[in-house]
Amino acid sequence: MSDDLRELYQDLILDHGKRPRNFRAPATANREALGHNPLCGDRLNLYVTVDDKGVIQDAAFQGSGCAISVASASMMTEMLRGKTAEEAAHLFDYLHNSCTGKPADAAGLDEDAIDRIKALAGVRDYPIRVKCATLAWHTLQAALKNEKKVSTE
Amino acid sequence: MTKIEVTSPVCYAPDELFACSAPQRFAVEQYRKDFPTLSQQVHGHPVAYLDTGASAQKPRMVIEAMTRFMENDYANIHRGVHELSQRATDKYEAVRGTVQRFINAEHEDEIVFTHGATDSINLVAQSWGRKFLKAGDEIVITALEHHANIVPWQMLREQLGIVLRIVPVTPEGEVRLEDVKAALSPKTKLVAFAHVSNVLGTILPAAEIVALAHAAGALTLIDGCQAVAHMPVDVRALDTDFYVFSGHKLYGPTGIGILYGKRDILAKMPPYQGGGDMIASVTFAETTYKEPPHRFEAGTPPITEVIGLGAAIEYLSVIGMARIARHEDEMLAYATEKLSRINSLRIIGVAKKKSGIVSFVMENAHPHDIGTILDRCGVAIRAGHHCAQPLMEHLELGATARASFGLYTTREDIDALVAALEKVREIFG
Numbered sequence: 162m163s164d165d166l167r168e169l170y171q172d173l174i175l176d177h178g179k180r181p182r183n184f185r186a187p188a189t190a191n192r193e194a195l196g197h198n199p200l201c202g203d204r205l206n207l208y209v210t211v212d213d214k215g216v217i218q219d220a221a222f223q224g225s226g227c228a229i230s231v232a233s234a235s236m237m238t239e240m241l242r243g244k245t246a247e248e249a250a251h252l253f254d255y256l257h258n259s260c261t262g263k264p265a266d267a268a269g270l271d272e273d274a275i276d277r278i279k280a281l282a283g284v285r286d287y288p289i290r291v292k293c294a295t296l297a298w299h300t301l302q303a304a305l306k307n308e309k310k311v312s313t314e
Numbered sequence: 315m316t317k318i319e320v321t322s323p324v325c326y327a328p329d330e331l332f333a334c335s336a337p338q339r340f341a342v343e344q345y346r347k348d349f350p351t352l353s354q355q356v357h358g359h360p361v362a363y364l365d366t367g368a369s370a371q372k373p374r375m376v377i378e379a380m381t382r383f384m385e386n387d388y389a390n391i392h393r394g395v396h397e398l399s400q401r402a403t404d405k406y407e408a409v410r411g412t413v414q415r416f417i418n419a420e421h422e423d424e425i426v427f428t429h430g431a432t433d434s435i436n437l438v439a440q441s442w443g444r445k446f447l448k449a450g451d452e453i454v455i456t457a458l459e460h461h462a463n464i465v466p467w468q469m470l471r472e473q474l475g476i477v478l479r480i481v482p483v484t485p486e487g488e489v490r491l492e493d494v495k496a497a498l499s500p501k502t503k504l505v506a507f508a509h510v511s512n513v514l515g516t517i518l519p520a521a522e523i524v525a526l527a528h529a530a531g532a533l534t535l536i537d538g539c540q541a542v543a544h545m546p547v548d549v550r551a552l553d554t555d556f557y558v559f560s561g562h563k564l565y566g567p568t569g570i571g572i573l574y575g576k577r578d579i580l581a582k583m584p585p586y587q588g589g590g591d592m593i594a595s596v597t598f599a600e601t602t603y604k605e606p607p608h609r610f611e612a613g614t615p616p617i618t619e620v621i622g623l624g625a626a627i628e629y630l631s632v633i634g635m636a637r638i639a640r641h642e643d644e645m646l647a648y649a650t651e652k653l654s655r656i657n658s659l660r661i662i663g664v665a666k667k668k669s670g671i672v673s674f675v676m677e678n679a680h681p682h683d684i685g686t687i688l689d690r691c692g693v694a695i696r697a698g699h700h701c702a703q704p705l706m707e708h709l710e711l712g713a714t715a716r717a718s719f720g721l722y723t724t725r726e727d728i729d730a731l732v733a734a735l736e737k738v739r740e741i742f743g
Contacts, residue, residue, distance in 0.1 A: 166690050170683075170741050179678070179742075201682040202699050202712035225712055227680035228742070287686060 169283040169290075170228065173236075173276075178228030183221040183238035190219070192307065196300030198292055203230045207300045209241070217241045217249065220301075227293050229284060234297035236277045246305045252278070253298045260284050260294050340641040345633065346722045348373040359692025362730040367512055367671055367718030368696050370543060370565045372626075379625030380567065380618050391617055392591055392608075406617055409624035410607070413572055416627045417557065418548040421577050426607040427615050430571035431539045432462040434558035435506075437573055437586045437610060438535055439466040443504075445584055449475030452501040454532070456481040456489050456518070457708045458511045461701045463537045467506065477501070483708060487514035487663035494523050498530040505534050509541035513700045513714065514663025515646070515671030517541075524554050533579070539563050543720070544642055544669050546635040549574050561619060565720075566626035570619035573610070580606035587612040630721075638721045642670035645719045649728045656735060662714050670719030673700075676735075679742040681715040687741060688715075691734035693727075 190208035197204050205224030212218050220238040225231075241249055252274060258265035259282035267275050284290045346352050349371045354361055363371060383405065389398035391406045410425045419425060428434045447453075453467050457480050467478055479497045481489055494505070505527035510517050524534045535556035541547055543564045549557045556579075561570035575583070585592055585603050589612035594602040603609045630638065649672050653659055658677040676684060685697030696716045699706045706712065717731055 166687060166737075166741065169686070175741070199703075200698060201680075202706065203682075204712065225680075227682035229683070290682075290686060293682065 165286060169287060171280045171283060173280040174228060174232040174283070177232035177235040181222075181231050181235035183219075183235065184223060185221045186223050187219060187221050190221070192304040194300050194304035196224075196296045196303070198226070198230065198296050200292065201227060201230075203227060203293065203296055205230070205234055205297060205300060207234070207297065207304050209301070209304050211246075211305070215245050217244050217246075222297065226296070227290075229281070229290055229293035230296050233281055233294045234300075236281070237297045237301065240274045240277065241301070249301060249305070253295075253302070256281065256298060257295060260291050340637055342641065342722060342724055346724070348375065348629075349722055350374060350377070352722060356692040356694070357690050359730070362693040362727040364717040364719065364723070364727060364731060365694045365696050366543075366720035366723070367540060367563075367716065369562045369568070370720050371722065372567070372622075373565055373629050375629045376566055376622045376625045380622040383618055383621040388618070390614055402617060405624075406615075406620050409620050409627075412624045412627050413574075416547075416631065417542070417574060418550050419574055420550060423605070423607050424574055424577050424580065426573040426575065426580070426610045427620055428558075428571040428573050428610075429569055429616065430562070431537060431558045431560040432466075432571070434556075434571050434573035435462055435535065435537065436466045438556055438558075438575075439470045441583045441586045441610070442533075442579070443467075443470045443476075444473065445582075447474055447476050447503055450477065450501060451503045452477045452479055452499060454479045454481060454494070454497045454502055454505045454507075454527075456494075456507045457483040458487070458489065458514060458516065458702065458705045459506075459508055460512050460537065460539070461703070462539075463506055463508060463535075464704065476503075480704075481507075483514075483516075483705065486665055487511065487516045488665045489516070489518050489523075491519060491522055491526065494526050498526065498532065500531070502527070502530050502532040505532050506537070507534075508537045508539075509547070510538075510544070510669045510671070511663065511702075511705075512540045512671070513673050513702050513705055513716065514665065515540075515668040515673070515718075516663060516665035517545075517667040517669055519667075520554070521552050524552055528553070540669060540671070543630070543638075544635075545639040555579055561623040561626065564623065564626050565630065566623035567616075567619040569616045570623050572623075575606070577606070580610075583610075585609050585612065589613040591615075633721065641721060642719050642723065645723045645725070645728065646670045646672065648725055649717065649719070649731070652728060652732050653735075656732070656739075658739065659735065662709060662711065670723070671716060672718075673714040673716045675711065675714055676738060676742070679738050681713040683742065684715045684735070684738050687738050688731070688734045691730065691737060693731050693734045695731070 192209040203226030208221045210219040220241040222234045255265045256278045262285040281294045284294045351371045387401040389402045391403040394400040410422045413425045414422045481497045527534045533555040536554045538559040542559045557574040562568040592612040662673040681697035
């Protein structure tokens with residue numbers, strides 16, 4: 162495989178793309194939203210459980226999409242547990258900047274999250290695929306704001 | 315009337331020359347030299363452009379005809395007190411005849427210049443539809459239509475309360491005549507359908523569908539976008555009332571399209587848009603309109619693009635549409651055979667009569683990932699829903715990868731596709 166494809170399809174991405182974690186629809190979820198990327202037909206339902214202190218206790222998703230969007234959703238659900246909406250927004254900022262080649266502020270983020278996001282940042286050389294990496298996160302924003310649907314087109 | 319000159323370093327022989335001699339080899343390597351974009355490398359590989367269904371590349375003759383026109387003859391048309399305007403008008407109007415002969419329309423005034431097939435369909439919906447349809451009237455379309463042949467009718471449904479009936483598509487991707495028949499009723503006023511499916515490549519039995527529609531008292535509109543560039547089209551043999559297509563899929567420029575309409579039907583249709591160039595006279599009390607086709611060409615049209623479309627048609631006519639169709643059939647057969655050998659790959663759309671389009675999905679790789687990997691190998695395909703979301707839903711697919719062929723497609727292009735698909739398997743298994 163050529164190096165630049167390897168940069169996009171890193172093992173971590175392929176693994177999460179093939180075997181997405183938290184791929185379920187928990188009945189306990191109190192926030193949910195549908196994310197849709199009409200360009201490629203990606204669709205994901207995101208389920209978030211937020212406790213009364215505003216901390217995310219659980220995040221899960223179901224749906225279908227390309228390896229990048231499924232891996233991004235899968236890794237996101239792992240990253241979110243124990244985070245507040247504000248902390249989630251910081252992660253998204255970092256991811257968005259990393260994926261678009263802008264300076265990204267990692268201060269205060271845990272190493273594990275940084276590694277995952279760095280793996281996704283391979284999309285920066287594939288502008289059309291940035292939407293795939295960010296669909297789950299846009300959906301999360303909608304879910305936390307109680308908007309039911311989000312589209313990245 | 316000035317003819318568009320097609321200058322080519324290659325000696326092409328038109329179809330007629332082959333009628334009584336052995337069929338000559340299709341000189342695809344020569345034709346490829348006419349397309350400047352095809353000689354480049356993409357990501358370090360010779361580009362294999364397999365996305366002609368989305369838009370065709372442009373031969374030098376089209377590019378040069380447009381440049382020459384802008385360098386020598388350009389002015390606004392139909393305002394001809396000066397020489398340049400007269401020349402531009404003559405060249406512009408001459409293309410109407412070029413299009414007429416290309417699709418074998420009976421009269422030149424049956425050819426309306428629009429901005430594309432989408433514009434042509436909207437014109438029919440808003441002009442013919444709003445004048446002649448009322449609540450409860452039915453329009454029949456098929457499940458494999460492009461959004462351009464769905465949404466304008468849905469807008470008309472909102473406006474008038476008409477009913478849309480959908481003819482199903484078989485799992486193979488065919489439209490069966492008995493299903494068309496079943497969708498027809500005394501209320502059917504129009505049957506609108508694709509000549510060739512942009513997703514599946516299916517060639518619909520167009521003449522038979524037209525005959526059924528006419529027998530039911532309905533008119534017909536054929537979306538010919540994926541047909542005109544790939545096979546001979548004869549609107550009189552089809553007997554269709556309307557036929558639409560876009561210039562850019564016909565190796566011509568963007569921003570220009572054609573609406574063919576039978577003369578007596580166009581004559582009864584009110585203007586679509588109001589403005590300059592479509593009027594006979596204007597006072598604040600009353601405006602009278604020109605006769606078709608100019609009635610439907612409000613404002614300054616895409617003049618240079620019309621010249622480009624004319625050049626594209628001349629170019630294709632010199633090669634011969636029947637020969638292009640045969641070449642693309644060969645490419646389709648070759649690609650189908652090669653792709654069928656890949657275990658994890660499934661071809662979507664296996665109709666008996668197909669044009670040069672192969673849609674497919676792979677077990678472990680999403681079409682979008684396939685598209686990205688192929689791109690890095692220099693292979694350009696389309697991935698997604700192809701502006702036919704209802705069909706994708708019908709097929710229970712979110713997306714497909716689609717390779718589509720043109721007159722310049724070679725076995726090497728298809729070999730590059732197959733080799734790149736091996737890369738997909740390497741990465742995704």
